[in-house]
Amino acid sequence: MIDNGWDEFEIGAMLRSFDGAVKDIATTLQEDRPYSKNNSFTASVADWRIEKPVFNKDYCIDCQFCWIYCPDISIISRDKKMVGIDYDHCKGCAICVEVCPTNPKSLLMFEEKMDEDEALAGWPEKENKEK
Template sequence: MEKKGWDGFEIGAMLRSFDGAIRDIATTLPEDRPYSQSNSFTASVADWRIEKPLFNKDYCIDCQFCWVYCPDMSIISRDKKMVGIDFDHCKGCGICVEVCPTNPKSLLMFPEQKEEEVALAEWPQKEKKADTVVEED
């Protein structure tokens, strides 16, 4: 197949996601799938991202909201547990951070150049609930 840019396809062209016949794609890991050249999985958008989501597994409750709502399927999940982020395909939209229900969030946006270790050190800490004492008369 000749490799074309986004504007090289004819109107109404059908772009197949995979090369050849596919069986049981749901249980095939994304990195093992035979993606076609016209599939966005083969293209990286990382070079134009200015912010990136970083993941702190200490706060994650594995709700899978980030995986469900990510428009680019950039959340890597194995056995219903969040394991990381596919930075080749993440465009830095921040939807994963918005839908994260934990407090503090297990995903936060950081500048693209920030090292993960530095970002994790800056992560907000869980607030400890003050013990309330009820006085009896």
């Protein structure tokens, strides 16, 4: 698309979100949507990150705080369960880690290049909170 000439796009300063018709988009999950190539869902901001959140399902209580406070629609929740992280759209802000209430946290930030298994292997123990 970036190489298209002036005669190779639809007129008007406009874009389409989907290819073809969509019905009930408010109840259609992302994996079932016919996104157009112009929908930012098809793009990635993974290279914005220096650190990435890693999800450890062993400690997760599915409270969904991470889901609601994620600014980048990058917490994947299905059927009321936290499933994982969308690394194409996560910008590494770490809000999910901050709002995670479990002990130890179910989400922690690691260096972007860190292997996920390695991150999970080194997960901290439950913290004894003072007071």
